[in-house]
Amino acid sequence: MMDFGFSEQQEMFRTSVRDALEREYPMDVVREVEEKKIDYSREFYAKMAQMGWLGLMIPEQYGGESSNWIDAAILYEEAGKALLSSPHLVTVILGGQAILNFGSEEQKGRLLPAITQGEIVVTWALAEPGVNSDLSLIATKATSLDDGYTISGTKLFVPFAHLADYLITACRGPEGEIILPLVGGTNGGLTSVPLDTIGGSRLDEVTFDEVRIDKGNKLGKASQADIDQLVSQAKVLSCAEMVGIAQAALDMAIWHAEERVQFGRPIASFQTIQHKMADMSLAVQGARHLVYYTVRLLSEGIACAKERAMTCLYVGPTCNSVVRGAMHIHGGVGLSRDHNITLFYRRAKAIQLNLGYSELNSKIIAQELGL
Amino acid sequence: MDLNKEGEKLRGEIRLFLDEHGQLAREKGIGGEEYAQQLYTKIGEKGWLGLGIPEKYGGAGGTFAEFTILQDELLAAAPEPVSTAALLVGIVVPPILAHGGDEIKRRFLPAIAGGKVKVCLGCTEPEAGSDTSNVQTRAVLEGDKYIVNGTKLYNDAYGYDYMLTTVRTDVKAPKEDGISMLLIDLKTPGIEIIPIWMFWTPNYRRNEVHFDDVEVPSANLVGDENRGWHYLVTTLRDYEWVQSGNIAQLHIEENFQLLVDFVKKTKQDGRVLSEFPSIRHTLADLATDIEVAKLFYQYGVWLLSKGVSSGMAPAMAKLYTTGMAQRLYDAMINITGEYGQLERTPAAKKWIPMRGRAAVYYKFVSSWSIAGWSSEMQRDDIASRGLGLPSYL
Ligand SMILES: Cc1cc2nc3c(=O)[nH]c(=O)nc-3n(C[C@H](O)[C@H](O)[C@H](O)COP(=O)(O)OP(=O)(O)OC[C@H]3O[C@@H](n4cnc5c(N)ncnc54)[C@H](O)[C@@H]3O)c2cc1C
Numbered sequence: 061m062m063d064f065g066f067s068e069q070q071e072m073f074r075t076s077v078r079d080a081l082e083r084e085y086p087m088d089v090v091r092e093v094e095e096k097k098i099d100y101s102r103e104f105y106a107k108m109a110q111m112g113w114l115g116l117m118i119p120e121q122y123g124g125e126s127s128n129w130i131d132a133a134i135l136y137e138e139a140g141k142a143l144l145s146s147p148h149l150v151t152v153i154l155g156g157q158a159i160l161n162f163g164s165e166e167q168k169g170r171l172l173p174a175i176t177q178g179e180i181v182v183t184w185a186l187a188e189p190g191v192n193s194d195l196s197l198i199a200t201k202a203t204s205l206d207d208g209y210t211i212s213g214t215k216l217f218v219p220f221a222h223l224a225d226y227l228i229t230a231c232r233g234p235e236g237e238i239i240l241p242l243v244g245g246t247n248g249g250l251t252s253v254p255l256d257t258i259g260g261s262r263l264d265e266v267t268f269d270e271v272r273i274d275k276g277n278k279l280g281k282a283s284q285a286d287i288d289q290l291v292s293q294a295k296v297l298s299c300a301e302m303v304g305i306a307q308a309a310l311d312m313a314i315w316h317a318e319e320r321v322q323f324g325r326p327i328a329s330f331q332t333i334q335h336k337m338a339d340m341s342l343a344v345q346g347a348r349h350l351v352y353y354t355v356r357l358l359s360e361g362i363a364c365a366k367e368r369a370m371t372c373l374y375v376g377p378t379c380n381s382v383v384r385g386a387m388h389i390h391g392g393v394g395l396s397r398d399h400n401i402t403l404f405y406r407r408a409k410a411i412q413l414n415l416g417y418s419e420l421n422s423k424i425i426a427q428e429l430g431l
Numbered sequence: 432m433d434l435n436k437e438g439e440k441l442r443g444e445i446r447l448f449l450d451e452h453g454q455l456a457r458e459k460g461i462g463g464e465e466y467a468q469q470l471y472t473k474i475g476e477k478g479w480l481g482l483g484i485p486e487k488y489g490g491a492g493g494t495f496a497e498f499t500i501l502q503d504e505l506l507a508a509a510p511e512p513v514s515t516a517a518l519l520v521g522i523v524v525p526p527i528l529a530h531g532g533d534e535i536k537r538r539f540l541p542a543i544a545g546g547k548v549k550v551c552l553g554c555t556e557p558e559a560g561s562d563t564s565n566v567q568t569r570a571v572l573e574g575d576k577y578i579v580n581g582t583k584l585y586n587d588a589y590g591y592d593y594m595l596t597t598v599r600t601d602v603k604a605p606k607e608d609g610i611s612m613l614l615i616d617l618k619t620p621g622i623e624i625i626p627i628w629m630f631w632t633p634n635y636r637r638n639e640v641h642f643d644d645v646e647v648p649s650a651n652l653v654g655d656e657n658r659g660w661h662y663l664v665t666t667l668r669d670y671e672w673v674q675s676g677n678i679a680q681l682h683i684e685e686n687f688q689l690l691v692d693f694v695k696k697t698k699q700d701g702r703v704l705s706e707f708p709s710i711r712h713t714l715a716d717l718a719t720d721i722e723v724a725k726l727f728y729q730y731g732v733w734l735l736s737k738g739v740s741s742g743m744a745p746a747m748a749k750l751y752t753t754g755m756a757q758r759l760y761d762a763m764i765n766i767t768g769e770y771g772q773l774e775r776t777p778a779a780k781k782w783i784p785m786r787g788r789a790a791v792y793y794k795f796v797s798s799w800s801i802a803g804w805s806s807e808m809q810r811d812d813i814a815s816r817g818l819g820l821p822s823y824l
Contacts, residue, residue, distance in 0.1 A: 187769065189782075190697070190698045190699065190700075190701075191700060191701075192699055192700050192768070192769070193700060194700035194701060197700060197701050216769070216782065217769050253778050254778060255773050255776070255778060255779045255782065256773070256774040256776050256778075256779065257772040257773060257774060257790075258772045258773075258774060258790040258793065258794070259772065263769075263772075265778075265781075265782065321558075322560060322561050322562040322565070323561070323562045323565075323824050324562075327561075330807075332807055332810075377761075377765070384757075384797060387797055388797070388800060388801065388805075388806075391560055391561070391801055391805065392555065392560060392584065392585050392637075392801055392802075395629050395630060395797065395798050395801065396627050396628060396629055396630065396637075397628045397629060397630045398628070399630075402630040405630075405794070405797065406630075406794070409764065409772070409793060410772050412765075413764065413765070413768055413769055413771055413772045414769060414772070416768070416769075417699060417765075417766070417768040418709075418765065419699075419707045419709055419710070420700070422709065
């Protein structure tokens, strides 16, 4: 039988994450990060390092914390409630796991401890114009030189590109194979242009114009399946984040509906509002079940391509409709820029759109069903 | 008037005018508020704002149906402040026409028809949102003046001349029977207008208006004292609902066409989007949805133009259209995926599909099920007035 429980340690972890976020990452910080365009709070990221959050799923020998995907989902759900912005997903999850899975011993020893300490930002550059996930279509080229490569091409929607110490850049190698160089953020020939998003953060268009890197600065071989797995695991955590966002939005709606009086009574007492909120809680709980089911499979090393695709397919639209419902229950007041529900509405949609298009996930599920 | 023939002729004239005027303004480099004001004045001079207003009150005669032709064209091609101002003409004129006395009609209607006076609507208050009868703004008659105190929310007061305002004139009567409608000059001392910035675009503004001992001539009372709420839920709400249904169709055909073109020419991972069966079917559903919404709207207009009881039609027009708009804009942003999240900035221009409509409309659409009274109020109306179910309120 499926275990729905959390260990005492996991419960404690959730409480400590929640407390820290409630104490040190109020909505004022969310607004400040967005309005001042500072991308993330350096101060809070340093705290995250201290609290061990940057060591998730990185082995202790490299400075990490003993933990699994369930712990990571707990962190992301709570981070979603607080609308935390940080390079955690690209640096610790995508970067950390890529280095761990495909990196050399030297790279692991050098980069992973720096990641866990919050000393470096690593990001992931895969998508290109018209290419979302099919690596056979990648056009960014790595041309080989005696002592390294030069890289040319354009990547899109790269988070934290302008701050990154390393961009793990999916390129087409000299023999047509996919290689993953670690492009230094300060290398010459690299330009990034900010693209502002509905979520309030920027994703960059990054151009590589004959960027030179040393031979040693690339990760080992990774297949399409390896990369799909890595990326879709990270997407499951984005789904956990959306569950947190939807839960927080629902909580705000409940609070508002109990406070707001129209027709001589709290609007929460109207059956249509109650049913709407009951449906919203059903939706959040369904999404949460799917997320934690999938991270349990991941933690136990059970193959779960289908469940990962289902999670992305279901959680994105479901959580967004919860947030829309929550906004609707607020009436006019929830549509003014000053109201925090608008931050949730925008962020939830941005995260969903970065999960990739739904046809991709439907296709995987259908394939797994043997269709 | 034969709407099909003469209506199309009028539509053609308006379209041509908007084209030429827009062209001229671009050549002269006029934009923003200045352009909007000029355009509005010119439309007034053309007499089009008077469509539906009898000639003896300075209008062009005809019916509400003709007015909506103007409205459709403005929504498609004029800057937002112009279409909103005209939309409000279609909302505030009917109750004045239906319930106002001859004197007030003579004072206001020619000025409105000529584009010289802009009137906004002030019903909503902190305690009176969906519950429109819970008006707290007080108007006390002293001699030939009302002294008004209170707060109105989410209206267009900024840049407008008058507000058609619901005020409480009798505190002892049942809530619905103590409200009157006043036309308040927004330049009167004691009025403060504060912006409420909405979240969808950087400069979309609603207003919070405070009335502090504001003196209003009693001649500005519309119709009878203490009948204001009844005017609100009959004439005004019907027209507002039809109009709000219309605004939810803002750029709808154009945006849908942008989406169709986008899926035809955009490749994702090597496959043209229009080849995906799910996307094809979504677009087919949306095309149908849009058609139904348009018919709801046109039916509402048709009934109102006949002057017969419009029954459930305005509520249905608004409820259906706002739902359709949400379905369209959900699909639009979801189908465009990562590109759909981009905001309109110069740097993003190269990548942003559909003129950046996806992100803006995804935000904007969330307001249409609230503005012009929420969807729950239309459902209530359909259930009680339409289906005859007992009211629970
Ligand atoms: C863009 C925009 C433009 C506007 N323009 C104007 C204007 O020009 N003039 C003006 O006067 N006002 C205007 N408004 C205000 C608008 O009419 C109100 O916001 C609307 O009527 C809802 O009122 P509220 O915001 O107080 O929400 P509330 O009445 O507090 O409603 C909150 C939620 O509770 C629900 N609810 C309330 N009562 C019930 C019930 N009995 N059963 C079930 N659900 C219920 C509502 O549907 C809503 O989802 C505008 C609003 C917006 C957003």
